[in-house]
Amino acid sequence: MATEEESIKVDQLKEALEEIFSEFGNVLEIVAKANLKAKGQAFIVYDSVEAATRAIDEANGFDLFEKPMVLDYAKTRSDATVMREGGSDELEAHKRKRLAEKERRQAHDALEAQKKHKRPAAAVPDNVRPAKTVKGAGLKPTSGATAAVVPDEYLPPNKILFLRDLPDDASQEGLSAVFGRFEGFQEVRLVPGRKGIAFVEYDAEAGAISAKEATANVPMGEQGKPIRVTYQRQ
CATH class of the missing domain: 3.30.70.330 (RRM (RNA recognition motif) domain)
Incomplete structure (x- = not known):
């Protein structure tokens, strides 16, 4: 949602968001994190879709800490919503699913980063004989290329x-x-x-x-x- 300045603390941001968005309905939870990837994002959890719709319609573009907020519906349900609708068992299943998706993204990002930094082998001139290698020191190449390996x-x-x-x-x-x-x-x-x-x-x-x-x-x-x-x- 809104982009925040680095000097704005999470508690200060959440307090400001509470004051603004409580006008549109009952706020169940406000999620704002300080990590770099989540910087500039926050999630406002209402007890009804109608309240969220009012907030989007009326507060979109509202300046917060000298920056306009960009509001939209979240792509997934919040923990507070899952707990309220399905109880603790459904909440645990929801958390496990989210963790699995996070680990899949990390695996994909690690593989892509490894591919990005992998440099092609330099061409060897015809008149240069390759150096001998110790028997069994390496793995057999597959189809002339070495596949990128995802860290454990x-x-x-x-x-x-x-x-x-x-x-x-x-x-x-x-x-x-x-x-x-x-x-x-x-x-x-x-x-x-x-x-x-x-x-x-x-x-x-x-x-x-x-x-x-x-x-x-x-x-x-x-x-x-x-x-x-x-x-x-x-």
Whole structure:
């Protein structure tokens, strides 16, 4: 919505918005954040569409901190609206969906940034022989090109989690006790002959998202070493 100056604090902005928009109806919530991507945006949550429509019709272009506000309907429902209409269960599902969409965007942005900064290999003159490489030092090229790899932390959500840095004595029963607390848990799969890694599968992304957020970097074992929890690569 309105663009704000850097010197305007969030609390000051919310107070001004409350004073302006309470004239058009009952304001349930005002969401304004200080992070860079959200700077200049705020969300006003009313208890009815009619109140939001009045605010858009009458306050659009109104100057706030010497800048005209641009008003429009939000693309998604607010947490306050979801809670009021569907209760706590629907609110949790709404938050999980929003988190999944955020992680997908982050994965897409990371991949695009990697592609953007990837430079093509320089051409090698015909009279120059390529240097020898150590056998097994690199990966075999695919179709003459190397595919960009998304960092683990930006992998898009899916229903299977990949666990790493597990203690050597980690068992299927112990991991099931930890990850079985989340919705849709199906199984823990250890890798025969490999210590420190495992896979956890859920029946849907929602359960995997909740489990990942709650267990990433949780200390395990006698030494209390944090485990790594990411989504399985597709």
